[in-house]
Each structure stands twice: as C-alpha cells, then as structure tokens.
Amino acid sequence: MSEQRLTVPPTGRILDMECRCCGGRSVELVIDLTDQPHCNRLVRPDAPAQAEPRFPLRVGFCRVCTMVQIDHTIPKESMFSDYPYVSGTTKTLPAHFSDTSHRIAAAYGLGPQDLVVDIGSNDGTWLKQYAPFGCRVLGVEAAGNVADLAKAAGVPTWQRFFNEACATDILSEHGAAKIVTAAGVFFHLEELHSVVAGIEKLLTEDGVFVVQAIYLGGMVENTAFDQVYHEHLCYYTLRSLSELLGRHGLEVFEATLVPIHGGTIEAHVARKGRRPVGASVRTMQADETRKGFGEIETYRNLAKSVLLLQQKLVGLLEQYRAAGKTVWAYGAPAKGATLLNSFGIGPELVQKAVERNPMKVGLAIPGVRIPIAEERADESPSAYLVLAWNFIDEFLKNPANIAYMAQGGEFIVPVPKVEVVGAAGPRAV
Numbered sequence: 001m002s003e004q005r006l007t008v009p010p011t012g013r014i015l016d017m018e019c020r021c022c023g024g025r026s027v028e029l030v031i032d033l034t035d036q037p038h039c040n041r042l043v044r045p046d047a048p049a050q051a052e053p054r055f056p057l058r059v060g061f062c063r064v065c066t067m068v069q070i071d072h073t074i075p076k077e078s079m080f081s082d083y084p085y086v087s088g089t090t091k092t093l094p095a096h097f098s099d100t101s102h103r104i105a106a107a108y109g110l111g112p113q114d115l116v117v118d119i120g121s122n123d124g125t126w127l128k129q130y131a132p133f134g135c136r137v138l139g140v141e142a143a144g145n146v147a148d149l150a151k152a153a154g155v156p157t158w159q160r161f162f163n164e165a166c167a168t169d170i171l172s173e174h175g176a177a178k179i180v181t182a183a184g185v186f187f188h189l190e191e192l193h194s195v196v197a198g199i200e201k202l203l204t205e206d207g208v209f210v211v212q213a214i215y216l217g218g219m220v221e222n223t224a225f226d227q228v229y230h231e232h233l234c235y236y237t238l239r240s241l242s243e244l245l246g247r248h249g250l251e252v253f254e255a256t257l258v259p260i261h262g263g264t265i266e267a268h269v270a271r272k273g274r275r276p277v278g279a280s281v282r283t284m285q286a287d288e289t290r291k292g293f294g295e296i297e298t299y300r301n302l303a304k305s306v307l308l309l310q311q312k313l314v315g316l317l318e319q320y321r322a323a324g325k326t327v328w329a330y331g332a333p334a335k336g337a338t339l340l341n342s343f344g345i346g347p348e349l350v351q352k353a354v355e356r357n358p359m360k361v362g363l364a365i366p367g368v369r370i371p372i373a374e375e376r377a378d379e380s381p382s383a384y385l386v387l388a389w390n391f392i393d394e395f396l397k398n399p400a401n402i403a404y405m406a407q408g409g410e411f412i413v414p415v416p417k418v419e420v421v422g423a424a425g426p427r428a429v
C-alpha cells in the first residue's frame, strides 16, 4: 500500500468532459488522486477484496470560466439515497447554524408569513434554528434515513432531490420562499443548472439565497486536498460561483468567509440588480486576483504540496510503526477516505478508526479497509490520526482528550501541515 506514489500531472492534458459551469471543453487536469472508491460507501470489514468499485478522482481547471471540478460523476442516486453524515453529531455545526440563522433573520426580517427552504437539509439541524422567528420552514433532503430524523424532530421535510421540478412543486404547495439556503451541498450537485434555475424560480421577487460551500481558496491555502471526493463535483471561488449564478440571472451581493470545514464561503445572492453589491464582494474579488485563484498554476502548485504532505505523513507513520507505537484514526469522515486512499495508508499504519456515529461503527473505510470501532473511554492508542482536522480545536478542548494528552497521548494532524500535538503543544514534522 505505502508504495503508492501520487504524481503531478503533465501540463496541457485536457479532460474529456464539458465544464459543469460553462459547458466548454477546456478543462485541464491539475490534480490526479488516482482511482478511489466512493468515500461514503462504507464496507463490511470482511467484504471480498475489490467489493467496492473504484472511479477516477481527478481535478480539472476550466480555462474558460475558472471552475475547478472533478471529471467523473458517480450517479447521485447511488451516492445520496442513504447518507451516513449527520449534521447534529458534532457540537460545532449546530452552533454555527444558529449563528447563521440569526444573522439571516436580522438582515432580512422573518415573520409568520415567510417561508425558508433549506436544500440538502440533512437532519434538520439548520431549520430548527429558525423556531424563534415563527416563520414557515421546509427542508428538501434526498437521503431517506436523515430525512426521517428531521421529520421525527418535527421539521417539515420533503424526501427528494431539489431541482427545477421540485421548485415548481414547492411553489404550488407553499408559495415562494423569502429565503433559500444551501449549506454544504452546493458542490454535490449533478443537476447544477436545474438546481440554480429552481432557486431562481422559487425565490420571492426580493428573496435571498444564502449558500455556504467549502471555499476553494481555503483548500489551496490549507493544502486541503482531502475535500476532494466524488460527492464534491465543483469547488468554488467567488469568481466561479458568480459565473454560475450569473447564467441564471442571479448575483452575489455579499460574500464572507466563515471558519468551518477549514474555510467556507458564504454568499448572499439576489436577482441581478435587485440589491446593491456590497464592499465585501469587491474585497474578496481583489483578494482572489492577488492570490491567483483564477490561475491554473495555483492548482499545479497545490498538487506539488500534496506530494510533500504524503512524504511527511507516511514517513511519520512508518516511524511510529517502527517504534512499536499504535496509531488509530480519530473519526472516519469522508475526507479521511480521500486522504488515506490517496496516500496508500492502510491498517498496517493505522490499525482502526474510532467513531461516535453509530451508523459507521462495525464497517470499514472503503479502499484501505481500516475498520471503524466505537470510541471507548477505557482504551486508547499511542497517537490518534485526526482525519477530521477541521474540528481539531473542538477535540483539543474535550476534557477526555486533555487527560489523554496528559498521560502521553498524541494527536497527529495531517492537514494543513503535518503536526503532532501532545501535552506540550504542537510540534511540526
């Protein structure tokens, strides 16, 4: 496994695809993470070898509209009909959603007649935060298991994919929406143009669409290549997001970065010309230009940084193994599957992953087949590899983890740079 070596693709290799945003055929390969299984399709540890199909995981840059995207699409029905990610399982997300809903209510005013629609509403964590404002809410969630959790919690939820037809049905049943939100789903969308057209259709005349998506600029600055997986079809900058929305008569009028998932862009969007474009948009545009986020070279350099990360992390894990130290993964998030499969890190280096999410326990991370066990208070390894590195601050405040470090335990943080955190603080590798 650990002989696997990533390579930086040669320049000028055009992928056989139409750009998901502009339809052009000038999408050039910039990062090749090799063939990988679908990261959320967890397998039984004893499943036959090769039980999980593998698909290319390649990132391209559109030379026409600058959209960064993967070329291979696993059909959405196969990825999202039964989804193991539940928003409510960490503390950080509900707090974040509460903050966002209060800002939205303060900015645009919400009353009992108003409708808020959340696309990809998961277990209803975000919509629950609107209770104090007395407005009507509706979630749209394709995955039956989490949609059921939302309904059980009293959040009105339609179990289906959001697209133009769904928007038409919502309009006839509930009327137009003052606010449409989409958090952490906008890069998933196979029917991208149908979804954006549906949002435009669903909004009231002065309605606002609030979108949060992992920010490509943050991925570049954090070397967060592990955000690349088959579910994430597009990776947005303000510029590429604006290109997409502009094709459907929509315009970003406020844009900010929020510190979640290692850097997320939050854009407030209205019909073109409907609201004045704020200074935040011009500031971010200038920042993106200065940092080269619209230049292909930036993404070639990211590929080189990923190779360095692989050398450091695999080298460190081999040292731990040689010293007889045990390493377990702390959590088994989707991004962990990308990191482990890209770097060829299997059970010989990381014996198991421990998880709080009962839907994952007893299964294994696909591809590398690291088994997932329940987190238990009475056993711990020499070090944990923190795959959900974006939640590291929350983990380090946990009293059980403070006690673990006091007894000599360590956390290996793989991204943005390889670091080992122990009782004495972080040390770079």
Ligand SMILES: [Zn+2]
Pocket (backbone or CB within 6 Å): 019, 020, 021, 022, 023, 024, 062, 063, 064, 065, 066, 067
């Ligand atoms: Zn394009």
